[in-house]
Amino acid sequence: MKIAINIPLVGKEEISVVTSILRDGALTSAANQGGKYVQKFEKSVSTFVKSKYAIAVNSGTAALQASLYALDIKKGDEVLLPSFTFVATANAVVSTGAKPVFVDILKENYTINPDDLQKKITKKTRAIIPVHLYGNVANIERLSEISKKNNIPIIEDSAQSLGSTYKGKHTGTFFEMGCYSMYPAKVMTSGEGGFIVTNNKKLRDKLLMIRNHGMVHGYDTKVFGLNLRLPEISAAIATIQMKKLPGFLKARKNNAKLLSKLISDLKIQLPQQRKNENVNWYLYTISTNKRDVILKALNKKGIGAASYYPIPVHKTPFYKLKTKLPITDWSAKHVISLPIHPNVTKNNIEYIAKTMRDIL
Ligand SMILES: Cc1ncc(COP(=O)(O)O)c(C=O)c1O
Missing domain, CATH: 3.40.640.10 (Type I PLP-dependent aspartate aminotransferase-like (Major domain))
Structure with a gap:
């Protein structure tokens, strides 16, 4: 897969x-x-x-x-x-x-x-x-x-x-x-x-x-x-694409909902929505202190999980700044985004959830 x-x-x-x-x-x-x-x-x-x-x-x-x-x-x-x-x-x-x-x-x-x-x-x-x-x-x-x-x-x-x-x-x-x-x-x-x-x-x-x-x-x-x-x-x-957008967003929302339901008991930080906020689910991003292990294992199983962004801008070679940004640095080491785009099926979501569960 x-x-x-x-x-x-x-x-x-x-x-x-x-x-x-x-x-x-x-x-x-x-x-x-x-x-x-x-x-x-x-x-x-x-x-x-x-x-x-x-x-x-x-x-x-x-x-x-x-x-x-x-x-x-x-x-x-x-x-x-x-x-x-x-x-x-x-x-x-x-x-x-x-x-x-x-x-x-x-x-x-x-x-x-x-x-x-x-x-x-x-x-x-x-x-x-x-x-x-x-x-x-x-x-x-x-x-x-x-x-x-x-x-x-x-x-x-x-x-x-x-x-x-x-x-x-x-x-x-x-x-x-x-x-x-x-x-x-x-x-x-x-x-x-x-x-x-x-x-x-x-x-x-x-x-x-x-x-x-x-x-x-x-x-x-x-x-x-x-x-x-x-x-x-x-x-x-x-x-x-604008005509199709409402349908795309609906599919993303449904996938996100199902994924959250299936992995909510795992020891990870799930995406958090604030009151009155309705997100487009462009990226379903969790954080975990086992990031690198999980990311590698998911990729090995064919799941295109990714980390956005492993190097914060201020630490890239061009910027190379010493600015202290503790949560930025923490996030760069802990986040993983999981696939939930409109073509991801219910089966795919169950597979992603089961793989996450097996790894953790
Ligand atoms: C947060 C953010 N800002 C700016 C851009 C730049 O957009 P583009 O790649 O279309 O130039 C992107 C996307 O690539 C982005 O994710």
């Missing part, structure tokens, strides 16, 4: 739209508003997350970069973010010339620790990027309080949390901007791709310029920008 941790789920509809776009020949558009499929996709996103605007770009990394450019983050500025994330969050900050300042996380759900965040705010802090890791929602109330008190904007890294809500409101829509990724391992995909959501018209207009070399009508660069445009083929695939 081979069970992957996450797989792209594309079908006939996606294949057919790709063929028709190739036949038609309109592969991209450098117009300010983007091409026909890009606009259609943006509409589907803003309807789903209930944001006023969505701006499609060509990766989650580009979404983060564009958001930072939109806030004019630059050299001499500091941006606060967790180190327990995919490195893209930090790399996007570095690309602006600003300094990433790493904040510790909470043991219960691996999201940014508001107390440590507050402590690390300085006169130079210009933005905060909480990450809704694994689909878990960061502490919205505390973030809101800190942001207001210190007058610092927040960019939500929602790359992993499309579909996660808190009090019925979607992650990515709580603050200035929310950034998402459509990398194939995510809950829906366009191959490569990303998008930003916002309720602020000024930011939306600026983001539209930023994704297209700062232009509005062409050859009239008004702000710094790059080519961050999403190809029409990717936008069309993504629109179909």
Whole structure:
């Protein structure tokens, strides 16, 4: 048996739209508003997350970069973010010339620790990027309080949390901007791709310029920008995936529920949902002090369990920082994510649970 941790789920509809776009020949558009499929996709996103605007770009990394450019983050500025994330969050900050300042996380759900965040705010802090890791929602109330008190904007890294809500409101829509990724391992995909959501018209207009070399009508660069445009083929695939997303999320939820039921008596920390939180189950992550043994044994049995992330960003060779982040370090040594994507069957879940039980 081979069970992957996450797989792209594309079908006939996606294949057919790709063929028709190739036949038609309109592969991209450098117009300010983007091409026909890009606009259609943006509409589907803003309807789903209930944001006023969505701006499609060509990766989650580009979404983060564009958001930072939109806030004019630059050299001499500091941006606060967790180190327990995919490195893209930090790399996007570095690309602006600003300094990433790493904040510790909470043991219960691996999201940014508001107390440590507050402590690390300085006169130079210009933005905060909480990450809704694994689909878990960061502490919205505390973030809101800190942001207001210190007058610092927040960019939500929602790359992993499309579909996660808190009090019925979607992650990515709580603050200035929310950034998402459509990398194939995510809950829906366009191959490569990303998008930003916002309720602020000024930011939306600026983001539209930023994704297209700062232009509005062409050859009239008004702000710094790059080519961050999403190809029409990717936008069309993504629109179909958005239609399928509620079904994907339902299947993930059912799998997570069953898995929790079957392994709840084991001596491990199960994923913890907070009150009013509804997660998208992008990754079902447990923690255990026998991590390496369990991970190896699961992989040997064909179960694509994985550790996200075994090396926190601040300890990678490029960053190599001595910042003390005890829970980040602890998590990097204890977490395992188990497969629960929509194609994982009831049989697969029972097999994963039994294998876990045998190992422990
Ligand atoms: C938390 C986080 N931030 C940012 C990204 C970057 O997205 P992308 O790979 O689409 O550039 C990812 C995903 O890869 C991610 O998981």
